[in-house]
Amino acid sequence: xxYLGVELWKRDGKSWCPWAIxxxxxxxxxxxxxxxxxxxxxxxxxxxxxFPEVAVAEGPFITGENIDTSSDLMLAQMxxxxxxxxxxxxxxxxxxxxxxxxxVSISFENYRKVHPYEDSDSSEDEVxxxxxxxxxxxPAKPVPTPKKGFIGKGxxxxxxxxxxVCGRKNTARMENFAPEFQVGDGIGMDLKLSxxxxxxxxxxxxxxxxxxxxxxxxxxxxxxxxxxxxxTRLLMYKMVxxxxxxxxxxxxSTGKESVVFHAYGGSMEDEKEDSKVIPTECAIKVFxxxxxxxxxxDKYIKDDFRFKDRFSKxxxxxxxxxxAEKEMHNLARMQRAGIPCPTVVLLKKHILVMSFIGxxxxxxxxxxxVKLNSEEMKEAYYQTLHLMRQxxxxxxxxxxxxxxxxxxxxxxxxxLIDVSQSVEPxxxxxxxxxxxxxxxxxxVDV
Ligand code: ADP
Ligand code: MG
Numbered sequence: 001x002x003y004l005g006v007e008l009w010k011r012d013g014k015s016w017c018p019w020a021i022x023x024x025x026x027x028x029x030x031x032x033x034x035x036x037x038x039x040x041x042x043x044x045x046x047x048x049x050x051f052p053e054v055a056v057a058e059g060p061f062i063t064g065e066n067i068d069t070s071s072d073l074m075l076a077q078m079x080x081x082x083x084x085x086x087x088x089x090x091x092x093x094x095x096x097x098x099x100x101x102x103x104v105s106i107s108f109e110n111y112r113k114v115h116p117y118e119d120s121d122s123s124e125d126e127v128x129x130x131x132x133x134x135x136x137x138x139p140a141k142p143v144p145t146p147k148k149g150f151i152g153k154g155x156x157x158x159x160x161x162x163x164x165v166c167g168r169k170n171t172a173r174m175e176n177f178a179p180e181f182q183v184g185d186g187i188g189m190d191l192k193l194s195x196x197x198x199x200x201x202x203x204x205x206x207x208x209x210x211x212x213x214x215x216x217x218x219x220x221x222x223x224x225x226x227x228x229x230x231x232t233r234l235l236m237y238k239m240v241x242x243x244x245x246x247x248x249x250x251x252x253s254t255g256k257e258s259v260v261f262h263a264y265g266g267s268m269e270d271e272k273e274d275s276k277v278i279p280t281e282c283a284i285k286v287f288x289x290x291x292x293x294x295x296x297x298d299k300y301i302k303d304d305f306r307f308k309d310r311f312s313k314x315x316x317x318x319x320x321x322x323x324a325e326k327e328m329h330n331l332a333r334m335q336r337a338g339i340p341c342p343t344v345v346l347l348k349k350h351i352l353v354m355s356f357i358g359x360x361x362x363x364x365x366x367x368x369x370v371k372l373n374s375e376e377m378k379e380a381y382y383q384t385l386h387l388m389r390q391x392x393x394x395x396x397x398x399x400x401x402x403x404x405x406x407x408x409x410x411x412x413x414x415x416l417i418d419v420s421q422s423v424e425p426x427x428x429x430x431x432x433x434x435x436x437x438x439x440x441x442x443x444v445d446v
Contacts, residue, residue, distance in 0.1 A: 018442055019381040020374045074230035081241055092204060109200060167192025173202075206243065206267065227251055227259045228286050235351055236261075236284065244268040244278060244346065245353070252283065252363050257323075257420075259286045262361050263353075265345070278345055281356035283363075287324050287420070304423050317350075324352045327420035330397060337394035339387055340415040357410050357417070364410035372409070383414040384441055397422045398430050402437035 091108050099105040170193040193201070228236070239245045246264040253260040265278030306329075307322055324347055331354065334341045342354035358364040372380060384407065391397050399406070399422050406418040423430050 015382075017378045017381040020377045074234050077234055078237055081237070085241070089208075092208075107200070163194075164192055167194060170195065170198035173198070203269070206269075227254055232286055232351065235348055236286075239263075239284075239346075239348070239353070240266075242268070245282065245284075248284065249361055257288055259288065260284065261286070262356060262363070268346070279343065279355040281358070281361070282345055282353050283342060283356045285324070285327070285352045285354065287320050287350040287352075304427055306424070321350045323420045324350045326422075327352055327418075330395075330419040330422045333395040333397060334391065334416065334419065337390050339390055339395070340410075340413050341419070342415075342417060357408050357415050364408040364415065366405055367407045367409055367414065368404035370409040379412075380409065380414050381441075387414060387416055388437065388441065391416070391422075392425065392434070396424050398425055398427070398434045399437050400433035403440040 091111055095106075095108040098108075168191075236245075236248060240248060240263075243266045246266040248261050248263040250262060251259060252262050261284040263282045263284055265280055265282050268276045268278055304326070307326065328344050328347045331341055331344050335343060342357055345353040345355065347353075356363070367380060388399070388402070391399060397419070399416065399419060401418060401421050402416075406416065408415040408417060423433060425431065425434065427433070
């Protein structure tokens with residue numbers, strides 16, 4: 001593969017860039033083959049053949065007429081969730097009224113119906129993705145944790161776990177709650193809130209804040225789109241309902257293997273009660289669960305030694321979740337190498353939430369679409385070569401679907417996306433994929 005590594009961008013001892021060549025060469029049919037329009041049509045045909053009675057709606061998805069009312073179960077579940085939230089809000093009001101200013105208060109917590117995200121969607125066939133969040137290829141090294149939270153010296157060390165210190169700190173932290181959240185005059189007093197009480201209050205404050213924001217913003221219902229199946233819609237709805245996403249604004253792309261949505265990020269509490277920073281704008285990539293296309297792609301994952309053991313034991317639905325998982329691990333490796341690519345926010349079954357490349361709901365253009373001048377085009381080309389080398393040498397990965405459709409141009413940089421099929425070079429077809437990537441990049445397509 002040596003000649004691929006070097007001579008692609010060196011000709012006659014000079015650097016050479018096929019992307020900046022004047023656009024008068026003969027048209028190549030590759031564009032037709034890769035046409036997303038064509039892919040969509042094929043997909044529609046196939047779906048129509050499998051489910052002749054269900055008309056498959058194609059964008060625009062957010063219009064009222066297109067809302068799918070066929071899934072009573074899902075609607076019922078959504079209504080139930082909405083009802084539960086209302087119920088909890090009422091419960092909180094009752095609790096507050098009941099306790100009044102009394103110093104001894106009674107908690108209604110156990111009667112609440114909605115609990116933080118991640119608790120309620122167990123299903124019989126769930127892949128325990130939490131166990132696979134670490135890249136199976138590289139076991140995570142234990143990171144030494146610096147000692148934190150000690151106050152004082154010598155014998156009189158007070159730790160952050162000290163009840164009084166901690167209680168007072170918790171009371172002070174109530175100031176950070178939203179202004180409309182009534183904390184009373186507790187902040188002025190020498191109140192000591194236990195962690196348990198404080199966390200319950202914090203949770204309450206956040207959910208109230210989100211709820212009041214949502215009352216003015218009905219957009220979260222826009223997820224009721226036909227591009228995804230009811231179960232997926234429910235999962236997406238839960239992400240909004242939990243506050244992890246503020247609102248899902250619409251669909252960016254419907255491909256053969258995935259549907260990508262744009263969303264505004266909210267906030268998320270993890271197990272340690274720290275809030276995780278969610279990017280302001282997110283992309284939600286939903287791997288299609290109804291597809292036969294994936295059968296053709298088995299070779300990318302079946303022979304990937306990282307997933308080999310698990311592959312044979314899984315049903316097709318679980319295999320599709322492995323695609324999402326694979327994309328997550330690959331993106332994480334790329335992030336570590338400093339390659340411009342989306343940051344993973346969350347993986348839930350076959351849904352991958354990542355940072356959005358673009359601005360104000362407008363995704364960054366693909367290299368295929370963007371109009372670049374000759375200088376920018378050269379720049380993009382050399383950046384791409386550099387990214388390919390980084391991907392190979394630093395991430396030990398071959399993209400395996402590298403083309404102007406899977407590179408975005410954003411903030412003067414080339415960004416790599418769509419890495420669910422990327423493999424290690426030792427994959428039985430690894431070098432073949434690498435060759436194809438190099439050919440796609442070096443070939444002049446006009
Ligand atoms: P597919 O496998 O369907 O090609 P991609 O990951 O390439 O899936 O995503 C399809 C399209 O969605 C991309 O061409 C791009 O326009 C858009 N897209 C995907 N991820 C992002 C992202 N993180 N930010 C902005 N746009 C994205
Ligand atoms: Mg793509």
